[in-house]
Amino acid sequence: MDKLRITGGNRLSGEVTISGAKNAALPILCATLLTAEPVVLRNVPALNDIHTTLKVLGQLGVNIQWLEEGVVQLQANQINSYEAPYELVKTMRASILVLGPLLARFGQAKVSLPGGCAIGQRPVDQHIKGLATLGADIRVEHGFVLAKASRLQGASIHTDMVTVGGTEQFLMSAALAKGTTILENAAREPEVVDLAELLIAMGAKISGHGTDRIVIEGVEQLHGADYRVVPDRIEAGTFLCAVGATGGDILLRNAAPATMGAILDKLEESGLDLETGPDWIRASMSGRPRAVGIKTFEHPGFPTDMQAQIMALDTIANGTAVIVENIFENRFMHVPELIRMGADIELDGHTAVVNGVSQLFGAKVMATDLRASASLVIAALAASGETIIDRIYHLDRGYEQMEVKLKGLGAQIERLRG
Numbered sequence: 001m002d003k004l005r006i007t008g009g010n011r012l013s014g015e016v017t018i019s020g021a022k023n024a025a026l027p028i029l030c031a032t033l034l035t036a037e038p039v040v041l042r043n044v045p046a047l048n049d050i051h052t053t054l055k056v057l058g059q060l061g062v063n064i065q066w067l068e069e070g071v072v073q074l075q076a077n078q079i080n081s082y083e084a085p086y087e088l089v090k091t092m093r094a095s096i097l098v099l100g101p102l103l104a105r106f107g108q109a110k111v112s113l114p115g116g117c118a119i120g121q122r123p124v125d126q127h128i129k130g131l132a133t134l135g136a137d138i139r140v141e142h143g144f145v146l147a148k149a150s151r152l153q154g155a156s157i158h159t160d161m162v163t164v165g166g167t168e169q170f171l172m173s174a175a176l177a178k179g180t181t182i183l184e185n186a187a188r189e190p191e192v193v194d195l196a197e198l199l200i201a202m203g204a205k206i207s208g209h210g211t212d213r214i215v216i217e218g219v220e221q222l223h224g225a226d227y228r229v230v231p232d233r234i235e236a237g238t239f240l241c242a243v244g245a246t247g248g249d250i251l252l253r254n255a256a257p258a259t260m261g262a263i264l265d266k267l268e269e270s271g272l273d274l275e276t277g278p279d280w281i282r283a284s285m286s287g288r289p290r291a292v293g294i295k296t297f298e299h300p301g302f303p304t305d306m307q308a309q310i311m312a313l314d315t316i317a318n319g320t321a322v323i324v325e326n327i328f329e330n331r332f333m334h335v336p337e338l339i340r341m342g343a344d345i346e347l348d349g350h351t352a353v354v355n356g357v358s359q360l361f362g363a364k365v366m367a368t369d370l371r372a373s374a375s376l377v378i379a380a381l382a383a384s385g386e387t388i389i390d391r392i393y394h395l396d397r398g399y400e401q402m403e404v405k406l407k408g409l410g411a412q413i414e415r416l417r418g
């Protein structure tokens with residue numbers, strides 16, 4: 001298992017290029033199942049989650065060709081299986097998103113329930129209920145979701161909570177359904193908008209994406225497209241937290257500040273000097289960060305995927321920050337690891353109170369999930385001495401060459417292969 005060795009204390013400076021968004025690319029890859037024509041996708045990050053999704057799609061019969069770095073062509077004209085097996089689906093939850101497209105285009109699908117996840121239970125009951133509302137004959141048996149439909153029928157779907165994956169599942173399914181589908185209580189995340197834009201480029205009739213009411217008029221078939229994935233707002237936010245913690249001056253290229261309102265507001269509040277253009281962000285920081293409280297919410301609220309990184313920044317801030325996690329029931333696993341590095345954090349249910357300390361110390365710590373890993377990297381960059389982060393396969397799920405990018409900004413960081 002690979003580890004990271006980080007010696008803290010270096011200020012970050014220089015330029016870094018942000019990758020395409022993992023959480024936009026994953027549903028977008030699944031959406032290519034909706035047409036027999038080739039779909040070319042650009043700005044696709046080379047991440048473990050992307051490779052796993054491509055494996056799932058390849059096993060279904062999708063023809064996959066990398067045309068150049070970051071550019072992949074997928075063609076689903078020879079689908080020979082409608083089943084996504086446990087061995088692949090267990091490693092990442094997003095693979096449940098092949099369910100709707102298979103069902104909508106081929107009338108059948110058998111997809112393993114995603115494995116349990118460290119940050120919460122993450123059931124898929126809303127996906128199942130929504131697809132049943134669209135007319136699918138759907139049930140769970142022996143750990144698989146089994147679904148059939150001659151043709152999905154447009155309907156009104158109102159989910160119990162805002163769900164990003166659920167909204168994406170219904171967008172893709174309803175695109176080929178007969179009649180009109182209305183999604184109430186829809187997720188407004190930029191990644192949902194990006195998927196909707198790809199579907200529109202493929203000939204889907206969708207309006208209202210980016211609001212909580214999306215209307216989809218089903219069409220008979222979709223066609224190929226050439227589409228560029230939106231930049232990763234969470235990766236960008238992670239680098240900004242890193243410079244907030246170490247001090248310095250960095251320029252993010254290929255970023256999408258327009259998708260990052262809540263994140264940028266909080267970082268400014270913590271003392272970062274920010275300047276933005278259409279696709280870049282310049283950030284500089286001098287002195288100690290100020291404590292900033294956050295409550296995670298659905299977009300446009302503060303994203304849960306940035307909670308751990310902001311907490312890392314708060315551990316060394318001046319003052320006390322209250323952090324409330326509203327989306328996932330178990331997303332504080334970075335807390336005991338940050339405490340090992342000298343952080344002062346009290347946990348009470350879904351609230352963490354972070355009393356800033358003037359200095360963190362390097363330690364041996366363990367990554368427990370993707371964003372928890374990122375928070376440990378940020379803490380280690382700011383700490384005095386050496387930190388070894390174990391189990392960084394979590395980090396590799398969602399960050400493209402993080403240690404290479406950080407090294408380019410002047411960090412002392414290396415991957416220990418094991």
Ligand SMILES: CC(=O)N[C@H]1[C@@H](OP(=O)(O)OP(=O)(O)OC[C@H]2O[C@@H](n3ccc(=O)[nH]c3=O)[C@H](O)[C@@H]2O)O[C@H](CO)[C@@H](O)[C@@H]1O
Nearest residue numbers: 023094122123124125126127162163164165166304327328
């Ligand atoms: C690949 C991807 O894009 N992942 C993101 C996506 O995950 P994901 O799409 O899985 O997250 P959801 O928005 O669906 O989950 C929100 C909440 O709803 C609950 N829920 C969801 C569906 C369901 O059928 N039943 C149910 O109870 C979940 O357990 C969670 O508590 O959105 C999350 C919330 O912004 C992000 O943290 C993840 O990074």
Ligand SMILES: C=C(OP(=O)(O)O)C(=O)O
Nearest residue numbers: 023093094305370371398
């Ligand atoms: C939780 C995340 O991803 P996933 O939904 O793929 O587990 C994340 O990107 O922070």
